[in-house]
Amino acid sequence: xxxxxxxxxxxxxxxxxxxxxxxxxxxxxxxxxxxxxxxxxxxxxxxxxxxxxxxxxxxxxxxxxxxxxxxxxxxxxxxxxxxxxxxxxxxxxxxxxxxxxxxxxxxxxxxxxxxxxxxxxxxxxxxxxxxxxxxxxxxxxxxxxxxxxxxxxxxxxxxxxxxxxxxxxxxxxxxxxxxxxxxxxxxxxxxxxxxxxxxxxxxxxxxxxxxxxxxxxxxxxxxxxxxxxxxxxxxxxxxxxxxxxxxxxxxxxxxxxxxxxxxxxxxxxxxxxxxxxxxxxxxxxxxxxxxxxxxxxxxxxxxxxxxxxxx
Ligand SMILES: Cc1cc2nc3c(=O)[nH]c(=O)nc-3n(C[C@H](O)[C@H](O)[C@H](O)COP(=O)(O)OP(=O)(O)OC[C@H]3O[C@@H](n4cnc5c(N)ncnc54)[C@H](O)[C@@H]3O)c2cc1C
Numbered sequence: 001x002x003x004x005x006x007x008x009x010x011x012x013x014x015x016x017x018x019x020x021x022x023x024x025x026x027x028x029x030x031x032x033x034x035x036x037x038x039x040x041x042x043x044x045x046x047x048x049x050x051x052x053x054x055x056x057x058x059x060x061x062x063x064x065x066x067x068x069x070x071x072x073x074x075x076x077x078x079x080x081x082x083x084x085x086x087x088x089x090x091x092x093x094x095x096x097x098x099x100x101x102x103x104x105x106x107x108x109x110x111x112x113x114x115x116x117x118x119x120x121x122x123x124x125x126x127x128x129x130x131x132x133x134x135x136x137x138x139x140x141x142x143x144x145x146x147x148x149x150x151x152x153x154x155x156x157x158x159x160x161x162x163x164x165x166x167x168x169x170x171x172x173x174x175x176x177x178x179x180x181x182x183x184x185x186x187x188x189x190x191x192x193x194x195x196x197x198x199x200x201x202x203x204x205x206x207x208x209x210x211x212x213x214x215x216x217x218x219x220x221x222x223x224x225x226x227x228x229x230x231x232x233x234x235x236x237x238x239x240x241x242x243x244x245x246x247x248x249x250x251x252x253x254x255x256x257x258x259x260x261x262x263x264x265x266x267x268x269x270x271x272x273x274x275x276x277x278x279x280x281x282x283x284x285x286x287x288x289x290x291x292x293x294x295x296x297x298x299x300x301x302x303x304x305x306x307x308x309x310x311x
Contacts, residue, residue: 005294009194012290022286030299033259034292035062035285040078043281044085046258050277051094054269058096058135058255059086062282063103072105072119078282079123087130096133096162098278099123101147117150124158135162135185135226140193141169141200148175159183162226166191167211168200176214180221187226187255188214192291212237219245219252226276228255230264239273250274257292 012018036046047057061078063071079097086095104123105115120136127134136151138144154161163179165172168191179186190207191200201207211234218225219241227238235254242252253274256265269275280288293300 006194009290009294012287012294018286021289030293031285031289034257034289035280035282036258037281038283038285039281040082040085043082043279044089044091046279046281047086047091047095048089050279051091053266054275055265056094056096056253056274056276058098058276058278060098060100060137060278060280061103062280062288063284064100064139064287065102065107066105067107067109069105069108069115072103072108072115075103076119076122080126083123083126083130083132086132092130092132096135096276097123097127098135098137100137100139101150102139102143106143106146106150113146113150116146117153120150120154121157124154124161128158128160133160133162133185134158135187136164138164138166138189138191141195144169144171155184160185162187164189164228165214167214168195168207170199170201172210173213173217176217176221180218180223182222184223185226186218186223187228188218189228190231192295208234215241219247225252226255227252228278230256230261232264235264235268260292 037043043059047059050057059082061075061082063075066072066075079099083092083097086092099120101116101120104119106112108115120134124134136147136154138147148163151161151163160183162185164187165175165179166189176186176188188211190211201210208231211229215225215227215234215238219238227235229235238252238254241247242249249272253276254268255276255278258277258279265275265277
């Protein structure tokens with residue numbers, strides 16, 4: 001983790017900073033580079049453009065840590081709306097959705113898991129009717145067990161539901177072994193939250209080594225690995241492992257975030273790889289933006305300078 005990453009992730013929890021950042025005009029430019037729009041229409045349009053270029057998409061309606069059941073219902077409604085619009089445009093063969101369980105009730109003080117499961121079921125049903133799938137994003141480590149338990153329940157009726165695992169957690173190699181079965185879609189990412197030493201590797205090198213170990217388990221297994229990283233070394237290791245384990249293009253996919261390394265996304269797609277771009281949208285972009293800035297000191301310096309000069 002970079003020396004600025006932890007302070008920034010901590011800062012991102014302050015309501016005051018959130019207020020300041022969210023209302024600053026300077027936010028707009030940076031936000032737009034990571035989030036194409038706030039409305040369903042804008043994200044469907046952005047998706048159509050990617051799909052025209054042969055790139056698949058996974059759409060994330062922004063919002064997390066919902067402590068209000070009505071807000072959770074509104075998030076479910078937003079997913080049903082976007083699935084309907086994607087279907088109407090004939091895009092669902094190339095477009096799926098990513099869902100954060102904390103946005104649909106997991107963090108509610110009473111029956112959070114049950115509510116999140118029922119809400120996730122509603123989204124999975126709508127996705128299946130539209131001819132596509134759902135992937136459950138992974139959040140901080142206090143939610144991992146609950147999220148994997150909800151995934152297991154959902155997969156009884158919707159086995160196509162995707163899982164996410166984070167290479168920075170000590171537990172993840174074992175989770176990959178459990179998840180590498182036939183038909184199991186598993187996204188492997190490094191992990192984006194500020195996690196303690198007791199549960200997570202702290203150095204970049206250790207996280208990268210764990211990523212490679214997890215990747216080997218997934219590539220050697222029977223499932224469908226979704227390799228979510230912008231790291232050039234890991235992309236190249238993934239390609240080598242695909243050859244080593246005799247995986248044809250299309251039996252795994254690369255995933256990157258909207259706005260990050262678009263040239264590489266196109267290069268991989270043109271080389272015949274399956275590539276999917278994760279596109280967040282909506283008004284609740286603050287937490288997402290802060291995690292992206294924490295990963296990228298160059299953007300962070302620019303951003304903080306603007307913040308200081310305006311306050
Ligand atoms: C499709 C997808 C889904 C994800 N889902 C989850 C999830 O469910 N849960 C979760 O915890 N995390 C998720 N993440 C985030 C992930 O955990 C990492 O935080 C993020 O991808 C950065 O790690 P990296 O593998 O790209 O490697 P890094 O070491 O962070 O970056 C490698 C290189 O990528 C480029 N790069 C990275 N970030 C930026 C940036 N912000 N701007 C410009 N260039 C950049 C740089 O060239 C950098 O050197 C997801 C990531 C992707 C791609």
